[in-house]
Amino acid sequence: MRLTLVRRERASRLAMFAAPVVALVLSALASLILFAALGKPAEQALYSLLLEPFLSWYNFSEVLLKAAPLMLIAQGLAVGFRANVFNIGAEGQLIIGAIAATALPVWYPAGTSVWMLPAMIAMGALGGMAWAGVAALLKTRFNANEILVTLMLTLIATQVLNYLLLGPWKDPHGFNFPQTVPFPAAAMLPVLLPGTRVNISLIGALIASVLAYVMMRHRFSGFQLLVSGLAPRAASYAGFSERRGIWVSLLVGGMAAGLAGACEVAGPLGQLQRSVTTGYGYAAIIVAYLGGLNPLGIVASALLMSVLYIGGDNAMVSADLPVAGVAVFQGLLLVFYLASLTFIRNRVVLIRRPGAAR
């Protein structure tokens, strides 16, 4: 007698919606046990992590602030993930996007032109695309694995950032801190909700989500990417180019990450500094999968992930929980989600005699 999985005739809708909820509950239980084992006030930690972000307007506005880049990057990455192109170097593309956008205020620290901000946004997008484009070129031209290439490019981007901040771009009046000059007002994103740090990049992320949804549902290219991911051979018979799929996937992902990087420096940071790389690029991978690679699901999962970040900051104060507690929670969430995902396409069957399945 043993348990086995049998493929369902059609995907279970119930399981599809239940999977993220089950994953969240199991992660909460597992981290409760883990935090308690580490001698932390586990219930307080969990309360701060999951509920406190909703209990004050300031906290919730910070959730919205962090959700914007996560949402934007995850929407871009999901385009590739749906086609089985694994860009896991969004963090590097974000860094290069931020650097490219920062070039303008560093060169024109007293700039007042209304074109400064739009140009920075464009440079950020191009920077991210260029960095991801290297991986696309190497994949299509030399068959080099995009997972490893995008990751190595991220490690290189971090060094480029360090070089600029410690050398040529260091603010001469910055008391030797590794950061650039503060940006002029013309280089800053307008605030969306007065009294908070939430800027118009949130609107941008929501527009990107709508675009991603429309593209996936109605546009031929969405279908094309889906098919080449699910059945590469069928896709090539139908005349869809695998090369084009790789280029589109990586460029869209790179553009989203580069835009997010530009919005970080022109938004909450107001200058280029090391804290531009806080792992949004990696967290967005989790956001994309947790949202079921679906544009609407990603909006929800970006908000959840953002709650965890803000809650993590609170738990650090209230429960002495190290920042890494959030990373552990994120990891648990994805592990449990992947496990519960299995039940969308399969059901569990108890076999009494070997060979009696089906």
Add this chain to the structure above:
Amino acid sequence: MNAVEFILAGMLAAATPMLLAALGEMVTERSGVLNLGIEGMMALGAALGFMVTYSSGSHALGFVVAAAGGAAISMVFAALALGFVANQVVAGLAVGVLASGLSSLLGKPFESQTLIALPKLALPGLAEIPVVGVLFQQDIVVWLTLLLALAIWGVLNHSRLGLIVRAVGENPHAARAVGFSVITIRCAAIAFGGAMAGIAGAYASTVYTPLWADGMIAGRGWIALALVVFGTWQTGRVVFGAFLFGALSLADLTAQAVGASVPSQLLACIPYGVTILMLAVISSNRKRLRLNSIASLGQPFEG
């Protein structure tokens, strides 16, 4: 000590963490499973190895616990990839995130503590040769790692067990038809890879740079994954690749030692840049890659 001697003296030790992890991953991939969580599993091994060695004073115990921890976390991956038939790429990334989160959480109280490294053992005779002699003065783990590489080569290519592992990787359905349990063999191969990643991390944190700092693995797990591809899943080539990267990773220190004025960030990029370059060169030879690569790599098995 000139630059050549400096690199010869340090390259084997620098290569060892990458080599240990790459050998483990090679065995896992030979059985048809791609585990992308190596970087995180190394970090967990590094944290556990440091904590235990620091508290007990015994390196041996540190290595044992790190190996056990690496194997244990790799079973979470095995459960996802084999039990729940999840996408191996995503499952590996997920467990990697979990493992590196755990490493920072566990290691937090030990931040910036240091240990005493293991003594160097000189091979009698060889160590006295001028210039090249420094190559033969290494700690015991370096020597054991090389012996282990030899053993893995022997088992994979010249034993019944190796034949079974390779059969499962090349054609799981045929292997099952002749009576082997694909899931059990793959599970064992994943556990071996996890234990090796744990040991690799422990070597990095207790011997190579005997201190704990969050994020100290710094991409070496990913380079190990790339080494398996460079080595086209052949033990000897993986060992050679690891030595090359060991030497490259010393470029930073070597330049400082000889007083060259190149930005250190540029030198730190060399191993990453060369990884990209080598991947492109090796992978562009599609025929050779297909000849050596594992037929069922990354594909879920539903028996």
